[in-house]
Amino acid sequence: MKTFNKKVFNVTYSVFAICSCLAFGKLCSYFAPILPSSLYGLITFTLTLHFRLFDADKIKSTVVWCIKHMAVCFVPAGVGIVNHLELVRQFGLAIVSITFVTTFILLTLVGLIYQRYAVSEE
Secondary structure, eight states: OHHHHHHHHHHHHHHHHHHHHHHHHHHHHHHOTTSOHHHHHHHHHHHHHHTTSSOHHHHHHHHHHHHHTTHHHHHHHHHHHHHTHHHHHHHHHHHHHHHHHHHHHHHHHHHHHHHHHOOOOO
16 A cells, blocks of 8 residues: 555656646746747756756656657557558658658757857866
8 A cells, every 4th residue: 555655646746747847838938939838848847857856766657657658649640641641652752851851950950059059078
């Protein structure tokens, strides 16, 4: 029974941590609509874990469970692809090409910006 109470506490703690960061992200997005609120929430969640405002050990099991079951979120995308299979057949090469080219451009730009603005550790 003690283990069950600990798991319930950890899940409650995790849900509170994630929801409070998402709520703060919504607030940030309202006042500074530069980024999506979910991205603000993710940044806030990362910072709270980094600065140990939330205990990562208590959150870990819930996050691992969410990642393990993340495929459920992608089922609608798979169904959409199957429903529009003819479009994928017709434009599949273009979709794949655009995906690779834009990914390459994005990674290159991020790398160049990081190299330019990163503080050297020397």
